[in-house]
Amino acid sequence: MQPVTLQNVVDSLVDNTLDMSLPFFRPELALCATIVILLFVRIFKGGEYIPSFFIAILGSITALILAFPAEGFESWATMPRQELFTGMLVYDTLTAFIRIFLLSFVVLFIILSRLTGIADAKDGQDYYALVLGATLGMCIMSSANHMMMLFMGVEMASVPSYVLAGIVKGRQRSSEAALKYVIYGAGTAGVMLYGISLLTGVLGSAHLPTMAASLADLDIPNLLTTAEGRLTVMVLVLGGLMLGVGLAFKLSAVPFHFWCPDVFEGASAEVDAFLSVASKAAALVLLLRVGAGLGLTTAELPVADSADPPRVIAVAANETTAPTQNAVLVKQVADSQDATHVGGGPLSPVRRFFVILVSLIAIVSCTFGNLAAYGQTNIKRMLAYSTIAHAGFMMMAVAAAIALAGRDVVDARTAVSALLLYITLYLFMNLSAFAIVAFLRNEMHSEDIADYAGLIRTSPLTAVMMTAVLVSLIGLPPLAGFWPKLRVLQALYMAGGPLMTFVLVAAALNTAIALVYYLRVAKTMCIDPEPDTRGAVSLGFLPAAFVFVVSVPVLIFGILPGPLANWTDLAVSQLFS
Amino acid sequence: MTLSDPKVYLSLLVFLPAVAALVLAVLPRLADESYKLISLAVTIFVFILTLGFFRSGAPIDFEAGVAEMQNLFNVDWIPSFGIQYFMAMDGISFPLVVLTAFLSVLAMGASWPITKHVKGYCILFLLLETGMLGVFMALDFFLFYVFWEVMLLPMYFLIGVWGGPRREYAAIKFFLYTLVGSVLMLIAILMLYFNSDLTRLDAQQLADAGIVSVEKGGDAAQSFEKWKESDLPLAQRYAEITKEADLTQRKQLHTFNILALQQMGQHTDLFDGEALWGKSTQWWAFLLLFIGFVIKVPSVPLHTWLPDAHVEAPTPISMILAGILLKMGGYGLIRICYPICPNAGYQMAYFVCFVGVLSMVYGAFAALAQKDFKRMVAYSSVSHMGYVVLGLGVWSAVADTGYNPDYWKMGANGAMFQMIAHGISSAGMFFMVGVIYDRVHHRDLDKFGGLFAKMPLYSGLAVGIFFAGLGLPGLCGFIGEVFVVLSVWKYSYALAIISAAVVILTAGYILWAIQRVYLGAEYKGPHGEAITPITMRELSIAVPLLVLAIVFGVYPTALLNYMQPSVDMQIDRLAVWTEEHDNRATASNPLGSQDGQVADAWQR
DSSP, X not given: OOOOOHHHHHHHHHHIIIIIIHHHTHHHHHHHHHHHHHHHTTTSTTGGGSOHHHHHHHHHHHHHHXXXXXXXXXXXXXXXXXXXXXXXXXESHHHHHHHHHHHHHHHHHHHHHHHHTOSOTTTHHHHHHHHHHHHHHHHHHHTBOBHHHHHHHHHHHHHHHHHHHTOSTTOHHHHHHHHHHHHHHHHHHHHHHHHHHHHHHHHSOOBHHHHHHHHHHHOHHHHTTSHHHHHHHHHHHHHHHHHHHHHHHHHTOTTSOTHHHHHHHHXXXXXXXHIIIIIXXXXXXXXXXXXXXXXXXXXXXXXXXXXXXXHHHHHHXXXXXXXXXXXXXXXXXXXXXXXXXXXXXXXXXXXXXXXXXXXXXXXXXXXXXXXHHTTOOBHHHHHHHHHHHHHHHHHHHHHHHHHHHTTOHHHHHHHHHHHHHHHHHHHHHHHHHHHHHHHHHHHHSOOXXXXXXXXXXXXXXXXXXXXXXXXXXXXXXXXXTHHHHHHHHHHHHHHOHHHHHHHHHHHHHHHHHHHHHHHHHHHHHHXXXXXXXXXXOOOOHHHHHHHHHHHHHHHHHHHXXXXXXXXXXXXXXXXXX | OOTTSHHHHHHHHHHHHHHHHHHHHHSOOOOHHHHHHHHHHHHHHHHHHHHGGGSTTSSSOOOTTOOSOEEEEEEEEEGGGTEEEEEEEOTTTHHHHHHHHHHHHHHHHXXXXXXXXXXXXXXXXXXXXXXXXXXXXXOBHHHHHHHHHHTHHHHHHHHHHHSXXXXXXXXXXXXXXXXXXXXXXXXXXXXXXXXXXXXXXXXHHHHHTTSSOOOTTOOHHHHHHHHHHSOOHHHHHXXXXXXXXXXXXXXXXXXXXXXXXXXXXXXXXXXXXXXXXXXXXXXXXXXXXXXXXXXXXXXXXXOTHHHHHHHHSOHHHHHHIIIIIHHHHHHHIIIIIHHHOHHHHHHTHHHHHHHHHHHHHHHHHHHHHOOBHHHHHHHHHHHHHHHHHHHHHOOOOSGGGTSOOHHHHHHHHHHHHHHHHHXXXXXXXXXXXXXHHXXXXXXXXXXXXXXXXXXXXXXXXXXXXXXXXXXXXXXHHHHHHHHHHHHHHTTOHHHHHHHHHHHHHHHHHHHHHHHHHTOSSOOOSTTGGGOOOOOHHHHHHHHHHHHHHHHHHHOTHHHHHHHHHHHHHHHHHHHHHXXXXXXXXXXHOTTOOHHHHHHHHHHO
């Protein structure tokens, strides 16, 4: 063994970074390079003649190509989980999947921004640099394996978003939205940072797996028996809740959703699409990472292919770790384990805490979002509430995944696969909805639902596509939005137990609640008479083609979701192992 | 890929209207008349395709007198979710498929007065037809659900765009009611799916469920062995799971196959586990499914969407709603609720019958009170569909009757017959109301009168169709009603007496309506000058309906030949199940069957 000298440490660090980590980090590096080029190209002579759109689109497509696995998607089935940069980031199939997702979205998004003309020649480079910077932050968010990276990722994604919300200069609403967003974001980031410091203080590390191991060593059921131990647990709970505040802000989950409708109304529709699709997807994956990172250690994971039934392992683990002198408490713990069905092991209290918290917030977000959307007259505000509701629905999948992970890895993977399917199809639905809103805004300078009246007469394709997208957002077959809802409900059913059954019923009934306000928009466009004052509305060829391209998958995947589902299944095949 | 392949033929039948709708959507602008003509041609072609099944001995046909599923096929649709494209027809669904195709032709013919946005109307109408045909043929629970939902959106717009003054309210009410029902159905589907296990079925049961294909006269066990060796994905999963010798460790092989779920419900205890609050999985599944279907039927107290939807919908859509959409609820009860969850059905038999009788009585009284002609016909639908729920629910094959299934068979056959008969008579009644509404633009019963003098031919046809709805002997309505009422006699005297008395109420509101509309000295209401004799187009819609009403009334065997074997087989199976269930209960509890006692107590 080599002696530990500074030289050795530096050498191994360099080796680790250059040989192992950086190759996996190529798409992010491509994004960084694009941002630098975007910002510096104008310094050079003739640089101002290069349209920033081309640089941005070339850079993002390069990043996307680099993100595709070299050996094809089948290689995901055997891809091991790796920690990059000495444990700061994690590279697994989930990272690979979500990176492809985010970068594909960014490519579409840059085209949309170009088509709607929001990024004009003058400040295009700022706009694209901000978008790519936020995307970089989201990539880091969704591969975070360390509290530091978690915080960094959230901030890197948020700060450009604040500016993007106010990118339309000279509009008061837009500036107000940006300011609201900043203040809310800064506040929650501070709370989250405090929570992180509490957690790392008690657990002695900010590296998620190490934190999980120290949590397991703490032996929470035993801690609860002493006054001092209860204090420690209280600090942990407080830290967890504060961390949750930061995540809930990114997810716009109730009760940290207040910024969402205001920002969505004030910001331009394109930016709304970015916030509602990319930002939400990254935040959901981050939530899953936190839940799985703190709630599971590799030691207590049930082995998927083992001949022993998972439940036996769980019970045995429970028996060995539970202190015998506290029979009553053990029984209580066991009982509540039955209620939430999170499996056994030393970390089961953590998972239970996580599952209860996430599922309750999910139900409230989903129901509140759907109910609050009823009264909206502005389409962007309505879609903001719809986003809150959908984020709630997706959080249910996260809760189900963590609840299942302690018992049956295969089922837990199905739950994550449902989440990824949801995220992917949500991209098409929301991107086309906001794209239509943006194009219509350019045509008729209004974002009021009432002004869409009778649109089907003058612009039938737009109205039909928007109706299809809205119905898909409700989740009715045979449109694509149905399948992820179904998969999430299936995951909730598999998770079982009274809590999850309650979530299941609430989720299913929310589908019916959501019907009315989505349909109201469709009704306004298709049934209501056209106002006399409005002239003909037509999108033009390229915008119509864009809308067509992003909304046709809603129809195709509605009838044939198989290939997409296989892909998401592949992306979770190595998870939790 | 020949037309004699059920896969091709049935798919063509179901999806032809949808494809035509797509073609209409991309077609350049045509005259309104051409859209209607193309749609009519498509519906006629679909109807001819269904008539093709009557050519016995042809490469593809539907044989009368056969109880089992015919023209069955099974293809993977979404393998990763375990969903199959699985369709077939038996005596229960075949008459409904033909009725759907037939009424679609007539309803399209009745659509000629529609002049607003004709292209959109035709597209939505054709999409609706695909959904309706699909529901009756799908045997994968999920495929069924998808078709069930496919209908909602076209129906919403058909009522919402082309309806009467309160059309938007009526359309959203219809949508919301049905969606709540289908969400409950979705939960039930998940419950059944996650408790199902194909490995628990034996060779014969798998063959019956259409999973193992057996050649005519072949041996199920042999085919099963061959199937296990085959490289079908399902067979491989089956082999993989059954490799595990230890039964307690074995995984489950879930399925959405309705026939397989029926076998599991009747032959295994898979759905008997406790789900919530001491009730079994199948109890909850039955309850959720029952609510979902009964909303569609509709039964009191979940019927309130129907009068609004019917009154506001344009005439052809009212015909479709009353003639076909309501039948889906009844079809769901007989195809899904009872066979999959027999134990729950047994426990709740009296409740189901009570709901049926309540709808009959309430609907009839409500119809008596109406002043709006169309609303009266709508409430008569509530009343008449009550017979269907009652007939399906009379579980008289219990210990007291020596598990004699005959009366229940009579009830179920009556219910099925009533579905077809009501499909004919209610579509006819709505059409007749539409004919006069097109002329005088009001539906106030008190402002009619004397139409016989001005429109003798129309009035004669209308009276005939209304009599069919009334249940006059010799017309189609009679057979179903009398079967159902007779069958209840063996189940519960109280319900039998009430349901028999409803016939008087029915006669009351229909005769009174005929008196107020058609009889009387002269028409004094508004737009009297607009009353013109019935046109050829209207005649060609009304006459076939009346002819069918008479044919089925005089010669019901024509229909029963196709229907009865399948219905009887299902009831026989359920009767056998009841006996086994009671025996099991007695064996485990010497004091007597608990469930049986509950059911008995309910009866008295």
